Amino acid sequence: MAELFRICNLTKTFAGKDVLKNINLRIYRGEIFALIGPSGTGKTTFLRILNLFEKPTNGIFEFDGKPVNGTPLEKNRIRQRSSLLFQTPAVFNLSVFDNVAYGLKVRGFDKSTVEKKVKEALGIVGLSGMETQKARTLSGGEAQRMAFARAIVYGPEVLLLDEPTANLDPYNVAKIEELIRHIRDKCGTTIVIATHNLPQVKRIADRVGVLLEGKLIEVNSVGGIFTSPGDARSAAFLKGEMVY
Amino acid sequence: MGSFEFLLDGIVRAFELIVTLNPYILSITGVSIKVSGTATLLAAMTAIPLAFALSFVQFRGRHAVITLVNTGMGLPPVFVGLFVFVMLVPAGPLGFLNRIFTPEAMIIAQYILITPIITGITLSAIKAVPEPIIETVYTLGGREKDVVLTTLLEARFGVITAVLAGLGRALAEVGAILIVGGNIAYTGSVGGIGEGLSYTRTLTTAITSETSKGDISTSIALGIILIAIYLFVNVAAGFFRRQD
Numbered sequence: 358m359a360e361l362f363r364i365c366n367l368t369k370t371f372a373g374k375d376v377l378k379n380i381n382l383r384i385y386r387g388e389i390f391a392l393i394g395p396s397g398t399g400k401t402t403f404l405r406i407l408n409l410f411e412k413p414t415n416g417i418f419e420f421d422g423k424p425v426n427g428t429p430l431e432k433n434r435i436r437q438r439s440s441l442l443f444q445t446p447a448v449f450n451l452s453v454f455d456n457v458a459y460g461l462k463v464r465g466f467d468k469s470t471v472e473k474k475v476k477e478a479l480g481i482v483g484l485s486g487m488e489t490q491k492a493r494t495l496s497g498g499e500a501q502r503m504a505f506a507r508a509i510v511y512g513p514e515v516l517l518l519d520e521p522t523a524n525l526d527p528y529n530v531a532k533i534e535e536l537i538r539h540i541r542d543k544c545g546t547t548i549v550i551a552t553h554n555l556p557q558v559k560r561i562a563d564r565v566g567v568l569l570e571g572k573l574i575e576v577n578s579v580g581g582i583f584t585s586p587g588d589a590r591s592a593a594f595l596k597g598e599m600v601y
Numbered sequence: 602m603g604s605f606e607f608l609l610d611g612i613v614r615a616f617e618l619i620v621t622l623n624p625y626i627l628s629i630t631g632v633s634i635k636v637s638g639t640a641t642l643l644a645a646m647t648a649i650p651l652a653f654a655l656s657f658v659q660f661r662g663r664h665a666v667i668t669l670v671n672t673g674m675g676l677p678p679v680f681v682g683l684f685v686f687v688m689l690v691p692a693g694p695l696g697f698l699n700r701i702f703t704p705e706a707m708i709i710a711q712y713i714l715i716t717p718i719i720t721g722i723t724l725s726a727i728k729a730v731p732e733p734i735i736e737t738v739y740t741l742g743g744r745e746k747d748v749v750l751t752t753l754l755e756a757r758f759g760v761i762t763a764v765l766a767g768l769g770r771a772l773a774e775v776g777a778i779l780i781v782g783g784n785i786a787y788t789g790s791v792g793g794i795g796e797g798l799s800y801t802r803t804l805t806t807a808i809t810s811e812t813s814k815g816d817i818s819t820s821i822a823l824g825i826i827l828i829a830i831y832l833f834v835n836v837a838a839g840f841f842r843r844q845d
Binding site for chain 1: 731733734736737738739740741742743744745747751754755
């Protein structure tokens with residue numbers, strides 16, 4: 358598989374504290390890569406670096422074979438090809454339709470294409486018929502599914518998911534997981550998911566990275582990490598033991 | 602006549618003046634709406650872009666401008682009136698414009714008074730837009746112009762409130778417009794009031810002069826109109842808010 362992200366010796370420091378330490382990682386096209394670790398270990402910061410909201414303090418960060426230097430134009434160019442879904446979706450004070458159509462409109466799609474794609478995306482996430490509803494009146498699960506539709510509607514090559522099912526009921530968790538698999542299988546989208554939901558990782562991921570105290574201590578296949586973890590700290594984390 | 606009858610008589614006479622569309626009352630109302638409306642429109646056209654620039658553009662002296670805006674929110678009207686008077690009197694730097702004691706001079710004074718108010722409240726409304734909303738615009742491929750438009754959309758009720766606060770302050774203002782406008786009404790008997798039509802006389806300055814002349818009923822009529830205008834504007838704003 359071709360590399361999409363290449364990260365070498367990446368460090369991120371906030372106020373003198375290393376939040377991410379010497380991260381080395383390659384993420385390949387079309388894979389579902391799960392980044393697991395306890396809360397506060399740097400998973401969100403890592404995703405924010407991938408979506409260019411944070412600049413690495415040190416190290417090399419390449420996207421699609423090119424080094425990322427973080428100019429506004431380059432940020433926009435990369436973001437045009439990716440999407441980040443937050444743990445709690447930020448919902449615009451608009452209708453469901455206009456929320457989902459947002460990414461298409463900023464890309465200049467014509468009206469009929471916008472209507473067709475939004476309808477299709479809402480169908481995929483199970484929100485057909487709710488186009489005119491105010492997005493802020495949706496339930497938490499519906500809002501997350503709407504945000505998912507908004508993130509995939511323009512066909513991003515990369516989908517970055519930050520704890521996308523935290524605080525959701527089992528129905529919506531299953532629905533989101535189904536959508537993640539669907540979008541990867543149907544569109545070949547590369548998916549990077551930050552989570553501490555281990556059963557979910559087992560169900561959807563291809564490869565897993567274990568992040569502890571800002572260090573990526575192990576990268577393994579999903580089968581490998583759960584059957585024979587290569588690091589004692591990974592094994593302890595997977596067993597639910599305190600590892601930090 | 603007891604104080605209650607005195608007041609009741611004033612109210613009855615006030616309604617007579619309003620219902621019969623008394624020309625003097627109408628002309629004063631017209632000047633008030635024209636002066637305050639124009640000042641509010643011009644101030645909004647300056648203040649809203651200024652608030653966005655202060656929120657999104659980093660430049661040297663930005664904090665100094667914000668401090669000036671905050672200070673300007675409490676500018677004493679009589680000081681502003683005096684300042685505009687000194688600028689516009691024939692011997693002043695802008696005396697050649699020949700605008701002292703005109704509605705234009707009153708618009709300038711009100712503009713100076715309310716621009717900081719609209720700017721300050723709009724700044725607060727923009728600040729209240731959650732950061733994830735702005736990040737979502739970027740992650741969906743939006744650029745700076747999309748961030749500004751979306752923020753305006755999200756902060757629209759705050760911006761409307763800012764403009765209404767500016768209009769309210771302009772309509773209620775007496776000191777500055779009395780100094781630069783002169784509270785002028787043409788002499789001559791029109792409508793049986795013993796005065797003609799307003800040139801720079803507004804609802805507030807007229808209340809001051811009519812009360813000092815002892816014409817309480819005319820003052821009450823003017824007061825009722827003043828409150829009614831502001832009530833109408835607020836009801837209209839509330840209607841649009843509910844429509845949303």
